[in-house]
C-alpha cells in the first residue's frame with residue numbers, strides 16, 4: 188500500500204522579495220512544480236474539485252497557467268485552450284488589455300477556441316490584482332463560454348483580485364499575505 192504523503196504545500200512556494208520590481212513579494216511556484224509530491228497534490232486538488240462539474244474546456248493563462256491547466260484538462264478528459272500574450276497565436280484572435288501588479292499587457296484567444304455554451308474553468312497559477320484573469324473571463328464570455336469558476340494555486344487577498352470578478356466564483360488552493 189502507498190504511504191500517504193502529508194505535505195504543507197505552502198512550504199514548497201519560494202518567496203522572492205523585490206522581483207520583478209521593488210516592493211513586490213514574488214511567489215515563485217517553480218519550487219512547488221519541481222517537487223513531485225507537491226505538483227501531484229496540487230493537480231489532484233484541482234481535479235477533485237472539477238471532476239463532477241461537467242466541464243467542457245479548461246482555459247489556461249500564459250504562461251504559468253499552462254502547467255496546471257493542461258494537467259487538469261488531461262485528467263478531466265477535456266480540451267485545453269491557451270489564452271496567450273499578444274502576438275503568439277497564429278489564427279484569428281480576440282484580444283483584451285489588462286493591468287497587473289507589476290505592469291500591463293494584452294491577452295489573446297483564438298476565436299474558434301470556445302463554442303457558445305461551453306462550460307469553462309479558467310486556470311492560472313496566481314491571482315493578485317485580478318487584471319489578468321478578468322481580461323480572460325471577458326474573452327471567454329465574449330465567445331459565448333460560461334465560466335464555471337476561476338481557479339488558482341495562490342491568491343494574494345490583500346490585492347483584492349476577486350472583487351474584479353463579478354458573478355464569477357473564485358477558488359484558490361493557498362493564500363499568501365503581503366508580508
Ligand SMILES: O=P(O)(O)OC[C@H]1O[C@H](OP(=O)(O)OP(=O)(O)O)[C@H](O)[C@@H]1O
Pocket residue numbers: 248249250251252286287288289311312313314315316317318319320348
Ligand atoms: O492578478 P494579476 O495582478 O493580473 O496578476 C496575476 C498574473 O501575474 C502573473 O503572470 P505574468 O504576467 O507575470 O506572466 P507569466 O505567467 O508569463 O510569468 C501570474 O502568472 C498571473 O497570470
Ligand SMILES: Nc1ncnc2[nH]cnc12
Pocket residue numbers: 211212213214215287288289313315316343
Ligand atoms: N506577487 C506575485 N508573485 C507571483 N506572481 C505574481 N503575479 C502578480 N503578482 C505576483
